[in-house]
Amino acid sequence: MEFLIYHRTDEMPxxxxxxxxxxxxxxxxxVIKEFLLAMGYxxxxxxxxxxxxxxxxxxxxxxxxxxxxxxxxRGILICGTGLGMSIVANxxxxxxxxxxxxxxxxxxxRLHNDSNILVLGGRVLEEDxxxxxxxxxxxxxxxxxxxxxxxxxxxxxxxxxxxx
Ligand code: RB5
Numbered sequence: 001m002e003f004l005i006y007h008r009t010d011e012m013p014x015x016x017x018x019x020x021x022x023x024x025x026x027x028x029x030x031v032i033k034e035f036l037l038a039m040g041y042x043x044x045x046x047x048x049x050x051x052x053x054x055x056x057x058x059x060x061x062x063x064x065x066x067x068x069x070x071x072x073x074r075g076i077l078i079c080g081t082g083l084g085m086s087i088v089a090n091x092x093x094x095x096x097x098x099x100x101x102x103x104x105x106x107x108x109x110r111l112h113n114d115s116n117i118l119v120l121g122g123r124v125l126e127e128d129x130x131x132x133x134x135x136x137x138x139x140x141x142x143x144x145x146x147x148x149x150x151x152x153x154x155x156x157x158x159x160x161x162x163x164x
Pocket of ligand 1: 022079080084085
């Protein structure tokens with residue numbers, strides 16, 4: 001697939017993005033890795049390394065834990081539908097994993113939810129659309145304002161349930 005090369009103008013080098021998938025998300029993961037590289041982003045691949053059947057929680061845990069511990073700011077998770085990875089990722093304190101289906105949800109997940117894990121369905125999305133969603137998700141800032149207090153309420157749930 002041919003990609004447009006985006007030239008970043010920021011002085012700071014972009015922080016690497018954690019990425020992971022199960023077998024059903026493997027192909028899209030490889031496409032997105034190339035796309036990220038073309039955009040000037042590094043990514044760290046937490047697997048899986050092929051299309052043999054695996055259990056999505058094993059890979060969802062790796063990326064989500066890295067985000068939860070603050071080792072990475074942002075991550076991308078892909079399974080067949082995106083549903084399983086979403087369920088796994090949102091168990092982790094501090095993770096705001098958003099399953100997105102189009103450019104609108106990718107953009108809103110940043111503006112309103114300060115999403116730190118983008119979840120995609122490898123069996124649902126066309127590759128081109130998925131790449132454009134990744135671009136929008138990376139480039140869109142959190143809007144803050146009234147959304148800050150909503151995120152504080154989510155944090156309070158985590159503190160109450162997990163003692164974190
Ligand atoms: C694997 O067949 C599939 O169940 C998985 O990729 C995901 O869609 C689960 O939610």
